[in-house]
Amino acid sequence: xxxxxxxxxxxxxxxxxxxxxxxxxxxxxxxxxxxxxxxxxxxxxxxxxxxxxxxxxxxxxxxxxxxxxxxxxxxxxxxxxxxxxxxxxxxxxxxxxxxxxxxxxxxxxxxxxxxxxxxxxxxxxxxxxxxxxxxxxxxxxxxxxxxxxxxxxxxxxxxxxxxxxxxxxxxxxxxxxxxxxxxxxxxxxxxxxxxxxxxxxxxxxxxxxxxxxxxxxxxxxxxxxxxxxxx
Numbered sequence: 672x673x674x675x676x677x678x679x680x681x682x683x684x685x686x687x688x689x690x691x692x693x694x695x696x697x698x699x700x701x702x703x704x705x706x707x708x709x710x711x712x713x714x715x716x717x718x719x720x721x722x723x724x725x726x727x728x729x730x731x732x733x734x735x736x737x738x739x740x741x742x743x744x745x746x747x748x749x750x751x752x753x754x755x756x757x758x759x760x761x762x763x764x765x766x767x768x769x770x771x772x773x774x775x776x777x778x779x780x781x782x783x784x785x786x787x788x789x790x791x792x793x794x795x796x797x798x799x800x801x802x803x804x805x806x807x808x809x810x811x812x813x814x815x816x817x818x819x820x821x822x823x824x825x826x827x828x829x830x831x832x833x834x835x836x837x838x839x840x841x842x843x844x845x846x847x848x849x850x851x852x853x854x855x856x857x858x859x860x861x862x863x864x865x866x867x868x869x870x871x872x873x874x875x876x877x878x879x880x881x882x883x884x885x886x887x888x889x890x891x892x893x894x895x896x897x898x899x900x901x902x
Contacts, residue, residue, distance in 0.1 A: 690884075691732075718765040719825075719868075721767075723767050757836070764821075764824055768816055773789055773812075778808065781828055781838065789835065789838055794846055797846035804856060805831040806826040818871065821868075822868040
């Protein structure tokens, strides 16, 4: 909690919440199979909260999504609530960059469980190759730490949770529809990963500037290697 009750923590939470709320109002793409669910520009920045707040980043993401429902949506259903989870777990994954290989057990279990859920569905069995996207968070854990790869792992962790929810919610999809989504998913997630990485560097530099002005540099995690203007 001390990470939050600091000048830098309050600056981050304020900026993050404002940008998150703005991002959730801008539709990036409509989710196939649902007329009232979409991907928004929040996908470009949500997971990076974990980089600054650690595990608490998932709570910050949840708080921003709940606030969005209260202020803007005014209507909620079970699927909307379930869709809080992808970005929370994306933030969790992003926060665990120091845990490599099998040290991050939950980061390994999540995509494996999502793949199992997908392959238990009759349609998922026919479009089994789609769930191979979710091997990406696993592979990243065994590669050298890299901001873009970490962002890619985070956005595909969120995607794995979302895909499992889609299957469990029995949203009507055909094998052909899943196949058609392959290039769309690849393009979207590459863009999301780039957005997460850029937003992380942006916030790193903003918070580093706050440090210089307030000498409050002992609270949030700041990766100095991403500070562009050094002393």
